[in-house]
Amino acid sequence: MMDWTDRHCRYFHRLITRRTRLYTEMVTTGALLHGDVARHLDFSEQEHPLALQLGGSEPADLAQAARLALRWGYDEVNLNCGCPSERVQRGAFGACLMAEPGLVRDGVKAMNDVLGGALPVTVKHRIGLGRDEGYAQVRDFVGSVAEGGCAVFVVHARNAWLEGLSPKENREVPPLRYAVVRQLQHDFPGLRFVLNGGICSDAELAEQLAQFDGVMVGRQAYHQPALMAGWDGQYLGASESGIAPDADWRLQIEAQMLAYMQRQAAPWSQVSRHILGLWHGQPGARRWRQVWSDHRYKHWPVADVARAATAARLGELALPA
Numbered sequence: 001m002m003d004w005t006d007r008h009c010r011y012f013h014r015l016i017t018r019r020t021r022l023y024t025e026m027v028t029t030g031a032l033l034h035g036d037v038a039r040h041l042d043f044s045e046q047e048h049p050l051a052l053q054l055g056g057s058e059p060a061d062l063a064q065a066a067r068l069a070l071r072w073g074y075d076e077v078n079l080n081c082g083c084p085s086e087r088v089q090r091g092a093f094g095a096c097l098m099a100e101p102g103l104v105r106d107g108v109k110a111m112n113d114v115l116g117g118a119l120p121v122t123v124k125h126r127i128g129l130g131r132d133e134g135y136a137q138v139r140d141f142v143g144s145v146a147e148g149g150c151a152v153f154v155v156h157a158r159n160a161w162l163e164g165l166s167p168k169e170n171r172e173v174p175p176l177r178y179a180v181v182r183q184l185q186h187d188f189p190g191l192r193f194v195l196n197g198g199i200c201s202d203a204e205l206a207e208q209l210a211q212f213d214g215v216m217v218g219r220q221a222y223h224q225p226a227l228m229a230g231w232d233g234q235y236l237g238a239s240e241s242g243i244a245p246d247a248d249w250r251l252q253i254e255a256q257m258l259a260y261m262q263r264q265a266a267p268w269s270q271v272s273r274h275i276l277g278l279w280h281g282q283p284g285a286r287r288w289r290q291v292w293s294d295h296r297y298k299h300w301p302v303a304d305v306a307r308a309a310t311a312a313r314l315g316e317l318a319l320p321a
Helices: 007-016 029-034 037-041 059-072 086-090 094-099 101-115 136-146 178-187 202-209 219-223 231-235 247-263 269-275 285-293 302-313
Strands: 050-055 076-081 121-125 152-156 192-196 214-216
Touching: 007 247, 007 269, 029 037, 029 059, 037 059, 050 059, 059 076, 059 101, 076 094, 076 101, 094 101, 094 121, 094 136, 101 121, 101 136, 121 136, 136 178, 152 178, 178 192, 202 214, 202 231, 247 269, 247 302, 269 285, 285 302
Parallel strands: 050 076, 076 121, 121 152, 152 192, 192 214
Antiparallel strands: none
């Protein structure tokens, strides 16, 4: 979720769920080896547990990136072998790597060698490439990568079509096939499998958690963050029941995000774009969202925008045409 789950987004999500494991947006090894490392890797202490998701293919580069992940205090290193975008294909990583299981195995081993068990190395991948829905490719991919020391596989249960589909279409057009992930569980009982793809409700989440070692929810949680409100108590062993899904918790988090935006040196709009789903499904949500996303307010003090957004949500402010 490049350009989505940045540190501002993760801070917001962590206010809703304290125990769910969060993942960074994919960071390329090139950006870490040749760019501003702190800009890519800095995060707030309260974001733990937090996984660094890497994009790359060269074992030596991945090893160096893993060293940085350890130095920065991440809880996991995750190698992305599932992103189908053209940008990623040009870099010869992401979903392309499913065609090179030996290279992925060597990259995973290189990361494990430098980490020495201090952090787990996991892999996120698809269940196949193109329109070939055979099982052999993903079976052999998992078997080979496991030889490098990967014990946890996050599986987006769709093929990646590298030609003819946009990244958005790649999340919707190739059919979901959860049965393939169940077959992987059966064939590799010593490994752990986290299901990704198509989970849109708590009922679906509970159903799949009963079958798999974990579930990853991406864009649905981003657009409807209230989905995460009860996860700590329901699934992660928290003694408290989690955040009650009523208006009060949204008001509390809105106030905390306002304070967070006031502390940031960056323009508040870089943060506010991540909270637009906070009132999803509630009366006045569309009007509230309109204020926060209207460029005409971008030079206003953020506290004034927050007041205008609340007034709009409550029907006390007529929005400009």
